Amino acid sequence: MKTTTLPFQKKQKINTASQRDIIHFYDEATEDYEFWSKDLNMHFGYFIWGKTNPFKRDSMLNEMNDQIYKRLMLDGDHRIVADLGCGMGGTMRHFLKKDRLLSMIGVTLSPFQVKEGNQLLKQENGIILEEDYSQTSIPTDSMDGVVGIESLCHSGHNLECLREGYRILKKGSKMVIGDAFLKKPPSQLCLGSRYSYNGLCKGWSLSGLGVIHEVEDRLKQIGFSYVKVEEVSFRVAPSVLHVPFAIVGFLMKNLWKGKPIKPQSWNNLKASFYSLVSGLHMKDFGYYIITATK
Numbered sequence: 001m002k003t004t005t006l007p008f009q010k011k012q013k014i015n016t017a018s019q020r021d022i023i024h025f026y027d028e029a030t031e032d033y034e035f036w037s038k039d040l041n042m043h044f045g046y047f048i049w050g051k052t053n054p055f056k057r058d059s060m061l062n063e064m065n066d067q068i069y070k071r072l073m074l075d076g077d078h079r080i081v082a083d084l085g086c087g088m089g090g091t092m093r094h095f096l097k098k099d100r101l102l103s104m105i106g107v108t109l110s111p112f113q114v115k116e117g118n119q120l121l122k123q124e125n126g127i128i129l130e131e132d133y134s135q136t137s138i139p140t141d142s143m144d145g146v147v148g149i150e151s152l153c154h155s156g157h158n159l160e161c162l163r164e165g166y167r168i169l170k171k172g173s174k175m176v177i178g179d180a181f182l183k184k185p186p187s188q189l190c191l192g193s194r195y196s197y198n199g200l201c202k203g204w205s206l207s208g209l210g211v212i213h214e215v216e217d218r219l220k221q222i223g224f225s226y227v228k229v230e231e232v233s234f235r236v237a238p239s240v241l242h243v244p245f246a247i248v249g250f251l252m253k254n255l256w257k258g259k260p261i262k263p264q265s266w267n268n269l270k271a272s273f274y275s276l277v278s279g280l281h282m283k284d285f286g287y288y289i290i291t292a293t294k
Protein backbone atom coordinates (compact mmCIF):
# COMPACT_ATOMS: atom_id res chain seq x y z
CA MET A 1 0.00 0.00 0.00
CA LYS A 2 1.64 3.25 -0.99
CA THR A 3 -0.85 5.85 0.23
CA THR A 4 -4.31 6.27 1.79
CA THR A 5 -4.53 4.97 5.29
CA LEU A 6 -8.20 4.30 5.77
CA PRO A 7 -9.68 4.94 9.18
CA PHE A 8 -12.16 2.09 9.00
CA GLN A 9 -13.25 0.12 11.96
CA LYS A 10 -13.81 -3.55 11.56
CA LYS A 11 -17.48 -4.38 12.05
CA GLN A 12 -18.98 -7.39 13.67
CA LYS A 13 -19.11 -10.29 11.22
CA ILE A 14 -22.49 -11.91 10.68
CA ASN A 15 -22.14 -15.62 10.14
CA THR A 16 -25.36 -16.87 8.65
CA ALA A 17 -25.33 -20.42 7.33
CA SER A 18 -25.08 -19.23 3.75
CA GLN A 19 -22.18 -16.90 4.55
CA ARG A 20 -20.38 -19.87 6.05
CA ASP A 21 -21.01 -21.75 2.78
CA ILE A 22 -19.62 -18.85 0.76
CA ILE A 23 -16.52 -18.60 2.93
CA HIS A 24 -15.96 -22.34 2.79
CA PHE A 25 -16.48 -22.35 -0.97
CA TYR A 26 -14.03 -19.52 -1.69
CA ASP A 27 -11.43 -20.58 0.85
CA GLU A 28 -11.32 -24.00 -0.81
CA ALA A 29 -11.98 -23.25 -4.47
CA THR A 30 -10.32 -19.86 -5.11
CA GLU A 31 -7.06 -21.50 -6.16
CA ASP A 32 -8.92 -23.31 -8.97
CA TYR A 33 -9.63 -19.96 -10.60
CA GLU A 34 -5.98 -19.73 -11.56
CA PHE A 35 -6.91 -22.21 -14.22
CA TRP A 36 -9.71 -19.92 -15.44
CA SER A 37 -7.66 -16.73 -15.41
CA LYS A 38 -3.97 -16.12 -14.90
CA ASP A 39 -4.92 -12.62 -13.71
CA LEU A 40 -7.31 -14.23 -11.20
CA ASN A 41 -10.42 -12.65 -12.63
CA MET A 42 -13.32 -14.60 -11.17
CA HIS A 43 -15.90 -13.52 -13.72
CA PHE A 44 -16.92 -13.93 -17.36
CA GLY A 45 -15.58 -11.82 -20.19
CA TYR A 46 -16.72 -9.22 -22.69
CA PHE A 47 -16.10 -9.84 -26.35
CA ILE A 48 -15.60 -7.07 -28.90
CA TRP A 49 -15.14 -8.05 -32.50
CA GLY A 50 -11.62 -7.10 -33.66
CA LYS A 51 -10.48 -6.06 -30.17
CA THR A 52 -10.59 -9.11 -27.93
CA ASN A 53 -9.37 -12.51 -29.03
CA PRO A 54 -12.18 -15.06 -28.46
CA PHE A 55 -9.56 -17.78 -27.95
CA LYS A 56 -7.72 -15.79 -25.27
CA ARG A 57 -9.91 -15.88 -22.21
CA ASP A 58 -8.04 -13.30 -20.17
CA SER A 59 -8.31 -10.71 -22.93
CA MET A 60 -12.13 -10.99 -22.66
CA LEU A 61 -12.11 -11.11 -18.85
CA ASN A 62 -10.00 -7.97 -18.67
CA GLU A 63 -12.22 -6.31 -21.27
CA MET A 64 -15.09 -6.84 -18.81
CA ASN A 65 -12.99 -4.95 -16.24
CA ASP A 66 -12.46 -2.17 -18.79
CA GLN A 67 -16.17 -1.99 -19.60
CA ILE A 68 -17.04 -1.65 -15.91
CA TYR A 69 -14.28 0.94 -15.38
CA LYS A 70 -15.45 3.00 -18.36
CA ARG A 71 -18.99 3.21 -16.94
CA LEU A 72 -17.75 4.61 -13.63
CA MET A 73 -16.81 7.81 -15.52
CA LEU A 74 -14.28 8.79 -12.87
CA ASP A 75 -12.75 12.23 -12.79
CA GLY A 76 -10.82 14.39 -10.33
CA ASP A 77 -7.30 13.91 -8.95
CA HIS A 78 -7.90 11.64 -5.99
CA ARG A 79 -10.53 9.06 -6.55
CA ILE A 80 -11.39 6.02 -4.59
CA VAL A 81 -13.48 3.07 -5.69
CA ALA A 82 -14.90 0.16 -3.69
CA ASP A 83 -15.17 -3.36 -5.09
CA LEU A 84 -17.98 -5.19 -3.29
CA GLY A 85 -17.09 -8.88 -3.43
CA CYS A 86 -13.63 -8.41 -4.89
CA GLY A 87 -12.39 -12.01 -5.02
CA MET A 88 -8.62 -12.08 -5.43
CA GLY A 89 -8.61 -8.44 -6.45
CA GLY A 90 -8.25 -9.16 -10.19
CA THR A 91 -10.47 -6.21 -11.08
CA MET A 92 -8.75 -4.01 -8.49
CA ARG A 93 -5.27 -4.71 -9.89
CA HIS A 94 -6.53 -4.11 -13.42
CA PHE A 95 -8.10 -0.75 -12.49
CA LEU A 96 -5.08 0.35 -10.43
CA LYS A 97 -2.60 -0.44 -13.21
CA LYS A 98 -4.75 1.41 -15.69
CA ASP A 99 -5.43 4.46 -13.50
CA ARG A 100 -2.54 5.69 -11.38
CA LEU A 101 -4.73 8.31 -9.66
CA LEU A 102 -6.97 5.65 -8.21
CA SER A 103 -7.12 4.01 -4.77
CA MET A 104 -9.30 0.99 -4.12
CA ILE A 105 -10.90 -0.91 -1.28
CA GLY A 106 -12.15 -4.42 -1.87
CA VAL A 107 -14.30 -6.43 0.47
CA THR A 108 -14.75 -10.17 0.55
CA LEU A 109 -15.94 -12.76 3.04
CA SER A 110 -13.08 -15.14 2.34
CA PRO A 111 -10.01 -14.91 4.63
CA PHE A 112 -8.03 -16.79 1.97
CA GLN A 113 -8.79 -14.06 -0.57
CA VAL A 114 -7.93 -11.32 1.93
CA LYS A 115 -4.53 -12.86 2.65
CA GLU A 116 -3.53 -13.83 -0.88
CA GLY A 117 -5.25 -10.89 -2.58
CA ASN A 118 -3.47 -8.36 -0.38
CA GLN A 119 -0.14 -10.03 -1.19
CA LEU A 120 -0.82 -9.45 -4.87
CA LEU A 121 -1.78 -5.83 -4.16
CA LYS A 122 1.41 -5.07 -2.22
CA GLN A 123 2.80 -2.73 -4.86
CA GLU A 124 -0.56 -1.12 -5.55
CA ASN A 125 -2.77 1.49 -3.95
CA GLY A 126 -5.41 -0.90 -2.76
CA ILE A 127 -6.45 -3.03 0.16
CA ILE A 128 -8.83 -5.93 0.67
CA LEU A 129 -10.90 -6.12 3.87
CA GLU A 130 -12.68 -9.14 5.29
CA GLU A 131 -16.18 -7.70 5.53
CA ASP A 132 -19.74 -8.30 4.47
CA TYR A 133 -20.57 -6.07 1.51
CA SER A 134 -24.05 -5.45 2.94
CA GLN A 135 -22.57 -3.87 6.02
CA THR A 136 -19.11 -2.44 5.42
CA SER A 137 -17.05 -0.09 7.56
CA ILE A 138 -16.61 2.27 4.60
CA PRO A 139 -17.80 5.77 5.53
CA THR A 140 -21.03 7.19 4.09
CA ASP A 141 -20.71 9.38 0.95
CA SER A 142 -17.01 8.58 0.58
CA MET A 143 -16.59 6.61 -2.68
CA ASP A 144 -16.17 7.98 -6.21
CA GLY A 145 -17.39 4.66 -7.56
CA VAL A 146 -18.60 1.24 -6.50
CA VAL A 147 -18.37 -1.96 -8.51
CA GLY A 148 -19.77 -5.45 -7.99
CA ILE A 149 -18.87 -8.06 -10.59
CA GLU A 150 -20.54 -11.45 -10.18
CA SER A 151 -20.55 -11.01 -6.42
CA LEU A 152 -23.90 -9.49 -5.42
CA CYS A 153 -25.60 -12.61 -6.83
CA HIS A 154 -24.45 -14.35 -3.65
CA SER A 155 -27.07 -12.23 -1.86
CA GLY A 156 -29.61 -12.40 -4.67
CA HIS A 157 -28.93 -8.70 -5.50
CA ASN A 158 -30.99 -7.90 -2.43
CA LEU A 159 -31.96 -4.54 -1.00
CA GLU A 160 -29.29 -4.60 1.73
CA CYS A 161 -26.25 -4.93 -0.53
CA LEU A 162 -27.58 -2.43 -3.08
CA ARG A 163 -28.43 0.01 -0.30
CA GLU A 164 -24.88 -0.34 1.07
CA GLY A 165 -23.49 0.54 -2.36
CA TYR A 166 -25.71 3.63 -2.37
CA ARG A 167 -24.72 4.62 1.17
CA ILE A 168 -20.97 4.66 0.55
CA LEU A 169 -21.16 6.48 -2.82
CA LYS A 170 -20.66 10.22 -3.14
CA LYS A 171 -23.57 12.09 -4.71
CA GLY A 172 -23.32 11.99 -8.49
CA SER A 173 -21.06 8.91 -8.49
CA LYS A 174 -21.89 5.55 -9.98
CA MET A 175 -22.36 1.98 -8.90
CA VAL A 176 -21.66 -0.46 -11.74
CA ILE A 177 -22.81 -4.07 -11.49
CA GLY A 178 -21.90 -6.83 -13.95
CA ASP A 179 -23.75 -10.08 -13.40
CA ALA A 180 -26.17 -12.73 -14.57
CA PHE A 181 -29.84 -12.05 -13.81
CA LEU A 182 -33.15 -13.79 -14.26
CA LYS A 183 -35.55 -12.32 -16.81
CA LYS A 184 -38.57 -13.62 -14.86
CA PRO A 185 -39.27 -14.83 -11.33
CA PRO A 186 -37.92 -18.33 -10.50
CA SER A 187 -41.49 -19.73 -10.32
CA GLN A 188 -41.98 -18.88 -14.02
CA LEU A 189 -38.80 -20.55 -15.30
CA CYS A 190 -39.19 -23.52 -17.66
CA LEU A 191 -38.24 -26.93 -16.29
CA GLY A 192 -34.77 -26.98 -17.88
CA SER A 193 -33.97 -23.47 -16.65
CA ARG A 194 -35.19 -24.26 -13.16
CA TYR A 195 -32.98 -27.36 -13.06
CA SER A 196 -29.84 -25.50 -14.17
CA TYR A 197 -30.71 -22.52 -11.92
CA ASN A 198 -30.90 -24.80 -8.87
CA GLY A 199 -27.60 -26.46 -9.82
CA LEU A 200 -25.97 -23.08 -10.33
CA CYS A 201 -27.12 -21.68 -6.99
CA LYS A 202 -26.19 -24.82 -5.10
CA GLY A 203 -22.73 -25.20 -6.65
CA TRP A 204 -21.73 -21.55 -6.26
CA SER A 205 -23.51 -20.92 -2.92
CA LEU A 206 -25.77 -18.25 -4.39
CA SER A 207 -28.90 -17.02 -2.61
CA GLY A 208 -30.37 -16.65 -6.08
CA LEU A 209 -30.03 -14.34 -9.05
CA GLY A 210 -31.98 -11.10 -8.97
CA VAL A 211 -34.86 -10.69 -11.43
CA ILE A 212 -33.62 -7.88 -13.66
CA HIS A 213 -36.68 -5.59 -13.65
CA GLU A 214 -37.09 -6.07 -9.89
CA VAL A 215 -33.45 -5.11 -9.31
CA GLU A 216 -33.89 -2.03 -11.49
CA ASP A 217 -36.94 -1.03 -9.41
CA ARG A 218 -35.04 -1.74 -6.19
CA LEU A 219 -32.21 0.59 -7.23
CA LYS A 220 -34.67 3.38 -8.02
CA GLN A 221 -36.51 2.78 -4.77
CA ILE A 222 -33.23 3.10 -2.84
CA GLY A 223 -32.76 6.54 -4.33
CA PHE A 224 -30.46 6.21 -7.35
CA SER A 225 -31.39 9.09 -9.62
CA TYR A 226 -30.62 7.31 -12.89
CA VAL A 227 -30.39 3.57 -13.61
CA LYS A 228 -29.16 2.27 -16.94
CA VAL A 229 -29.63 -1.44 -17.69
CA GLU A 230 -27.75 -2.99 -20.63
CA GLU A 231 -28.09 -6.59 -21.67
CA VAL A 232 -24.68 -7.84 -22.81
CA SER A 233 -25.39 -11.60 -23.04
CA PHE A 234 -24.00 -11.90 -26.57
CA ARG A 235 -20.79 -10.10 -25.55
CA VAL A 236 -20.37 -12.51 -22.64
CA ALA A 237 -21.29 -15.69 -24.54
CA PRO A 238 -17.83 -16.33 -26.13
CA SER A 239 -16.25 -16.53 -22.67
CA VAL A 240 -19.06 -18.76 -21.38
CA LEU A 241 -18.24 -21.11 -24.26
CA HIS A 242 -14.80 -21.57 -22.69
CA VAL A 243 -16.41 -23.32 -19.72
CA PRO A 244 -16.40 -26.94 -21.03
CA PHE A 245 -12.78 -26.64 -22.20
CA ALA A 246 -11.74 -25.13 -18.88
CA ILE A 247 -13.50 -27.93 -16.98
CA VAL A 248 -11.87 -30.70 -19.03
CA GLY A 249 -8.47 -28.97 -18.85
CA PHE A 250 -8.74 -28.55 -15.10
CA LEU A 251 -9.71 -32.19 -14.56
CA MET A 252 -6.92 -33.46 -16.82
CA LYS A 253 -4.31 -31.30 -15.11
CA ASN A 254 -5.33 -32.58 -11.69
CA LEU A 255 -5.49 -36.21 -12.85
CA TRP A 256 -2.06 -35.86 -14.45
CA LYS A 257 -0.61 -34.52 -11.20
CA GLY A 258 -2.46 -37.18 -9.18
CA LYS A 259 -4.22 -34.43 -7.19
CA PRO A 260 -7.63 -35.32 -5.77
CA ILE A 261 -10.49 -32.98 -6.70
CA LYS A 262 -11.77 -31.24 -3.55
CA PRO A 263 -15.55 -31.24 -2.91
CA GLN A 264 -15.70 -27.46 -3.38
CA SER A 265 -13.85 -27.82 -6.68
CA TRP A 266 -16.51 -30.30 -7.84
CA ASN A 267 -19.18 -27.78 -6.81
CA ASN A 268 -17.37 -25.12 -8.81
CA LEU A 269 -17.12 -27.38 -11.87
CA LYS A 270 -20.78 -28.39 -11.66
CA ALA A 271 -21.94 -24.79 -11.23
CA SER A 272 -19.75 -23.71 -14.18
CA PHE A 273 -21.42 -26.36 -16.29
CA TYR A 274 -24.89 -25.19 -15.19
CA SER A 275 -23.91 -21.61 -16.02
CA LEU A 276 -23.29 -22.76 -19.59
CA VAL A 277 -26.66 -24.56 -19.71
CA SER A 278 -28.40 -21.52 -18.20
CA GLY A 279 -26.73 -19.27 -20.75
CA LEU A 280 -28.47 -21.27 -23.50
CA HIS A 281 -31.89 -20.46 -22.00
CA MET A 282 -31.84 -16.89 -23.20
CA LYS A 283 -35.52 -16.31 -22.52
CA ASP A 284 -34.93 -16.89 -18.82
CA PHE A 285 -31.37 -15.72 -18.12
CA GLY A 286 -29.31 -12.76 -19.26
CA TYR A 287 -26.03 -11.09 -18.44
CA TYR A 288 -26.38 -7.39 -17.69
CA ILE A 289 -24.30 -4.36 -16.84
CA ILE A 290 -26.21 -1.96 -14.62
CA THR A 291 -24.98 1.59 -14.09
CA ALA A 292 -26.75 3.37 -11.24
CA THR A 293 -26.01 7.04 -10.51
CA LYS A 294 -26.51 8.42 -6.99
Ligand SMILES: C[S@@+](CC[C@H](N)C(=O)[O-])C[C@H]1O[C@@H](n2cnc3c(N)ncnc32)[C@H](O)[C@@H]1O
Pocket (backbone or CB within 6 Å): 022, 026, 040, 041, 042, 043, 084, 085, 086, 087, 088, 089, 090, 091, 107, 108, 109, 110, 113, 131, 132, 133, 134, 148, 149, 150, 151, 152, 154, 155
Ligand atom coordinates in the same frame (compact mmCIF):
# COMPACT_ATOMS: atom_id res chain seq x y z
C1 LIG B 1 -17.34 -14.98 -8.24
S1 LIG B 1 -16.42 -14.07 -7.08
C2 LIG B 1 -16.18 -12.59 -8.00
C3 LIG B 1 -14.93 -11.88 -7.54
C4 LIG B 1 -14.58 -10.61 -8.29
N1 LIG B 1 -15.65 -9.66 -8.32
C5 LIG B 1 -14.13 -10.91 -9.69
O1 LIG B 1 -14.90 -10.63 -10.62
O2 LIG B 1 -13.00 -11.40 -9.88
C6 LIG B 1 -17.59 -13.58 -5.84
C7 LIG B 1 -16.99 -12.82 -4.67
O3 LIG B 1 -18.05 -12.29 -3.86
C8 LIG B 1 -17.66 -12.39 -2.50
N2 LIG B 1 -18.85 -12.31 -1.64
C9 LIG B 1 -19.96 -13.06 -1.68
N3 LIG B 1 -20.83 -12.68 -0.73
C10 LIG B 1 -20.24 -11.65 -0.06
C11 LIG B 1 -20.63 -10.81 1.02
N4 LIG B 1 -21.82 -10.95 1.62
N5 LIG B 1 -19.76 -9.86 1.43
C12 LIG B 1 -18.56 -9.71 0.83
N6 LIG B 1 -18.15 -10.46 -0.21
C13 LIG B 1 -18.97 -11.43 -0.65
C14 LIG B 1 -16.91 -13.70 -2.42
O4 LIG B 1 -16.16 -13.74 -1.23
C15 LIG B 1 -16.10 -13.60 -3.71
O5 LIG B 1 -14.95 -12.88 -3.46
